[in-house]
C-alpha cells in the first residue's frame with residue numbers, strides 16, 4: 463500500500479495519531495500518548511501499521527524532553543506528498559507547490575486576461591504544469607474571492623463575474639488531479655490554523671485587508687464556516703461616522719475605511735492625481751498631511767474592527783494579513799489606539815500579529831485546503 467492510499471484508509475484513532483504527528487510532530491511516543499489520552503500500549507498498537515505503511519517514520523534518536531530518556535520521535539515524511547495551491551483573482555492567478563506541511567517549494571504567476579471559464583482553466587492548467595515539473599501532485603486547491611459551498615462549483619465570484627462554474631470538474635478534466643475550490647479567506651485561515659500563527663491554538667481570527675476586507679474564525683480548533691462565507695460580511699461593518707461612502711451607501715464601513723481601492727481613491731482626490739497604495743504609504747511616512755491623515759484614520763478604524771473581533775468572538779490571537787497589511791505595520795500605534803478605545807480597560811491585551819499578505823500566502827492557503835482535503839478525507 464502506498465502512502466497515497468494510507469491517509470484515506472486510516473480510520474479512527476490511528477488517523478488521529480497521524481494527524482497529531484502531521485500538525486505537531488516530530489513527537490515522542492510518550493508525548494503523543496499524553497496528547498491523545500492513550501496508553502502507551504494502545505499507541506504502540508496504533509502506530510505499528512502507520513510505520514509499516516510509511517505514513518509515519520521514526521526520526522533520529524534524541525532525548526525525550528518529557529523524560530530525558532533517549533527516544534525516536536515519530537514524524538511524517540514532509541516531502542512524501544505535494545500539493546498545488548492557486549489564488550485566483552480577476553486579474554492574476556498565482557500558484558505555489560507545497561509539501562505535506564504547507565512549506566512553499568515553488569511559485570509561478572500568470573495574468574488572467576479573459577474571465578471566460580475555459581480560458582481561466584487553461585491558465586490554471588499551465589500554472590499547475592509549471593510548478594509540478596518532475597512531481598506528481600496529490601491534490602490541487604483553488605482559492606478565490608467568492609463562494610463554492612460544495613468545494614467544487616463556484617456559486618458566485620464577483621471579481622470574475624462567475625456564477626455556477628464547475629471549476630473543479632473542468633480543471634480535473636485537464637490535469638487529472640483531485641481539485642478542491644474554497645473561498646480565499648477561509649483558505650488563508652485554514653493555513654494559519656494548521657501551519658501558521660494559529661498552530662497549536664484552539665481559537666484564532668484572521669482579518670485581511672486589501673481589495674476587500676475578509677474575516678475568518680477558528681473556534682474550538684474548528685474553522686467556522688457558514689453558507690454566507692464568501693459574501694464578505696465584515697466588509698460593511700461600521701467603523702467611522704465620518705469616513706468615505708461605499709457602493710452600498712454606508713458611510714465609514716470597513717470597505718470604505720480599509721480597502722486599497724477606497725484609500726487610493728481618496729488619496730487621488732486629495733492630491734489631484736492618481737496615487738498607488740505604496741505611494742500613499744510612502745507619502746504618509748514622509749509627512750504628507752493628506753496621506754498621513756488617511757493612513758491614521760484607516761489604522762484607527764482597523765483597530766476598532768480588531769477590538770470588535772476581540773470583544774465578540776474572543777479569539778486567542780488575531781492575525782492581520784492581506785495585500786494591504788503594510789498599513790497596519792507602519793501605523794501600529796494608531797491601530798493600538800483604535801483597539802484601546804473600544805476595549806474594556808480590564809480586558810486582557812489582544813494578541814495581534816501581522817503576516818505577509820502577498821499572493822504567495824493566499825496561494826499557500828489554497829494549498830493547505832488541498833492538504834486538508836487529502837488527510838481528512840476518509841473513504
Ligand SMILES: [Zn+2]
Pocket residue numbers: 697698699708709710711712715716717718
Ligand atoms: Zn459598506
